[in-house]
Amino acid sequence: MMNEQLERERIEHNEIYDRQQSWILAEAVTWERYYQHMSRPPHEGGTLYGLDHQIFLDYLQRTVKASADLRVLDYGCGTGALGLALAERGLRVSGFDLSDRGIEIAQRAAVQSGLAERCHFVVANAQDLPFADNSFDFVVAKAVLHHTIKYPGTERELYRILKPGGKAIFFEGAASNPLISLARRFTIEEELGDVPLTIEGIQTFAESFSNVNIRGYFFCYMLKRLGYYASDESLPDRGRNRLGKTALFRTLLRLALAIDRALVNEKRTAWAGRYLIELTK
Numbered sequence: 001m002m003n004e005q006l007e008r009e010r011i012e013h014n015e016i017y018d019r020q021q022s023w024i025l026a027e028a029v030t031w032e033r034y035y036q037h038m039s040r041p042p043h044e045g046g047t048l049y050g051l052d053h054q055i056f057l058d059y060l061q062r063t064v065k066a067s068a069d070l071r072v073l074d075y076g077c078g079t080g081a082l083g084l085a086l087a088e089r090g091l092r093v094s095g096f097d098l099s100d101r102g103i104e105i106a107q108r109a110a111v112q113s114g115l116a117e118r119c120h121f122v123v124a125n126a127q128d129l130p131f132a133d134n135s136f137d138f139v140v141a142k143a144v145l146h147h148t149i150k151y152p153g154t155e156r157e158l159y160r161i162l163k164p165g166g167k168a169i170f171f172e173g174a175a176s177n178p179l180i181s182l183a184r185r186f187t188i189e190e191e192l193g194d195v196p197l198t199i200e201g202i203q204t205f206a207e208s209f210s211n212v213n214i215r216g217y218f219f220c221y222m223l224k225r226l227g228y229y230a231s232d233e234s235l236p237d238r239g240r241n242r243l244g245k246t247a248l249f250r251t252l253l254r255l256a257l258a259i260d261r262a263l264v265n266e267k268r269t270a271w272a273g274r275y276l277i278e279l280t281k
């Protein structure tokens with residue numbers, strides 16, 4: 001049963017990576033370019049994830065120092081853009097993913113960007129990682145835990161490959177907020193293999209770690225999900241609506257952001273739309 005699920009997940013992600021025209025094959029990857037591509041918000045012509053990514057990337061920039069002495073793992077790297085961008089900052093990077101298409105693209109982009117010496121991308125399953133014990137100072141993962149958490153043993157593997165004192169940093173959509181769960185039901189169908197991530201679920205996953213820190217971001221701003229498909233052209237047609245293209249929607253998003261800025265308090269994690277999770281071994 002699990003193997004069937006893994007195989008479906010691999011095929012679905014292969015299809016996504018075949019369909020998307022990744023900019024990383026058209027331009028040399030640098031941290032700066034990656035940041036620009038990822039972090040533009042919808043009201044500035046970017047995607048609905050732009051501001052979410054800003055939070056994550058600013059955090060990584062502060063936390064993962066650009067040093068050739070550090071080994072970083074891009075966990076569930078997809079086409080490897082994050083890992084490549086970190087390698088361009090001087091870090092030694094490995095990346096793995098279940099999707100062989102993703103890894104192929106990552107390897108090609110590494111060569112084209114002149115980063116092949118500092119990067120190593122490999123097809124692997126998070127349940128059985130091809131890395132020695134205590135290998136990494138940092139594990140970084142964008143939008144992966146909500147896929148991998150359902151596979152037994154991934155928490156043990158994550159713990160095993162981190163160095164003592166090493167950190168795993170995940171950036172994920174949150175599912176504890178009842179309003180967001182409601183909006184989800186009307187906007188996004190459950191994607192294959194997505195597990196709604198709750199604080200309790202994360203805490204159970206992270207039981208063996210010495211420290212677990214979950215920060216929450218975005219409360220009102222998650223209403224953007226209502227215009228989700230409309231303004232992200234890279235997504236398939238299903239469920240796309242016109243709301244996201246309207247001036248009213250953009251005004252609402254700005255208002256939601258302003259309310260969040262006034263109200264966001266990292267202690268109200270249960271209401272967050274996004275989690276930034278830091279696990280220390």
Ligand SMILES: C[S@@+](CC[C@H](N)C(=O)[O-])C[C@H]1O[C@@H](n2cnc3c(N)ncnc32)[C@H](O)[C@@H]1O
Pocket residue numbers: 006009010013075076077078079096097098099102124125126127141142143144147148151
């Ligand atoms: C939403 S994508 C995120 C990809 C990448 N981190 C990014 O931000 O573009 C989730 C990724 O997790 C990978 N994945 C899911 N289950 C996995 C597993 N058991 N082992 C390795 N990778 C897995 C998928 O193939 C997919 O590339």
